[in-house]
Amino acid sequence: MDNALYVGLSRQMLLRRELDITANNIANMDTTGFKVESLMAKTEPRAPAVTAQGPRPVKFVMAHGVARDFTQGSLRQTGGSFDLAIEGKGFFKISTADGERYTRDGRFMLDDRGRIVTQQGDALLDEGGGEIVVDPQKGLMTIAADGAMSQGAERVGKVGAVSFDELSVLEKVGDNLLKNNSNLQPQAATDAKVRQGMLEASNVKPVIEMNRLIEISRAYESITRMMENEAELSRRSVERMGRIQ
Numbered sequence: 001m002d003n004a005l006y007v008g009l010s011r012q013m014l015l016r017r018e019l020d021i022t023a024n025n026i027a028n029m030d031t032t033g034f035k036v037e038s039l040m041a042k043t044e045p046r047a048p049a050v051t052a053q054g055p056r057p058v059k060f061v062m063a064h065g066v067a068r069d070f071t072q073g074s075l076r077q078t079g080g081s082f083d084l085a086i087e088g089k090g091f092f093k094i095s096t097a098d099g100e101r102y103t104r105d106g107r108f109m110l111d112d113r114g115r116i117v118t119q120q121g122d123a124l125l126d127e128g129g130g131e132i133v134v135d136p137q138k139g140l141m142t143i144a145a146d147g148a149m150s151q152g153a154e155r156v157g158k159v160g161a162v163s164f165d166e167l168s169v170l171e172k173v174g175d176n177l178l179k180n181n182s183n184l185q186p187q188a189a190t191d192a193k194v195r196q197g198m199l200e201a202s203n204v205k206p207v208i209e210m211n212r213l214i215e216i217s218r219a220y221e222s223i224t225r226m227m228e229n230e231a232e233l234s235r236r237s238v239e240r241m242g243r244i245q
Contacts, residue, residue, distance in 0.1 A: 033104030034202040090189030093125040162186035
């Protein structure tokens with residue numbers, strides 16, 4: 001296999017990964033709090049497969065990680081007492097079996113113990129890192145913009161919203177949760193506002209993602225044709241050399 005085919009193959013592998021990410025964006029365009037992702041690429045010089053002629057080294061294209069756009073999605077009214085959205089920068093703190101996690105998905109509910117939990121049953125944490133427990137017998141719960149929770153005249157807790165100086169430390173771990181993969185500690189999101197009875201929509205723009213999907217497909221087809229033509233050219237060259245001999 002010559003250099004052109006190796007370079008083409010590296011591009012095809014990158015396009016396949018980009019296709020997966022774009023398809024995942026489209027699949028999650030209705031997922032609460034989902035953040036659109038894109039593939040970052042880089043070129044990496046490698047020794048050429050054929051050294052008789054051509055550039056040295058050959059530059060191959062490779063994946064360089066996934067970028068996540070944390071731009072806020074639109075807020076939509078639901079009226080649910082335990083539906084929460086963060087307006088501004090910040091994340092809800094969640095306690096899971098694997099440790100503390102973070103999310104923008106505010107679809108909470110009460111479990112049979114009176115805890116406010118996620119759809120997976122993981123507890124929402126307050127500003128001090130404790131679980132929030134509500135007594136339904138005390139009446140309707142209201143949540144202020146600063147996260148303070150009240151039932152009647154009694155304050156029952158405060159939703160803990162936190163932010164990070166470097167969002168790159170957050171790693172997606174499934175169930176719309178993020179993990180802090182560094183020693184960087186989160187800070188209280190003092191500028192964020194908690195909106196009760198609202199949810200944050202995904203920030204995926206379907207038209208842009210669909211156009212990107214078409215661009216990727218066309219690029220893949222173009223690379224495939226180039227590789228087929230290159231392989232056919234090599235085959236014909238070998239045949240002609242054989243006839244000359």
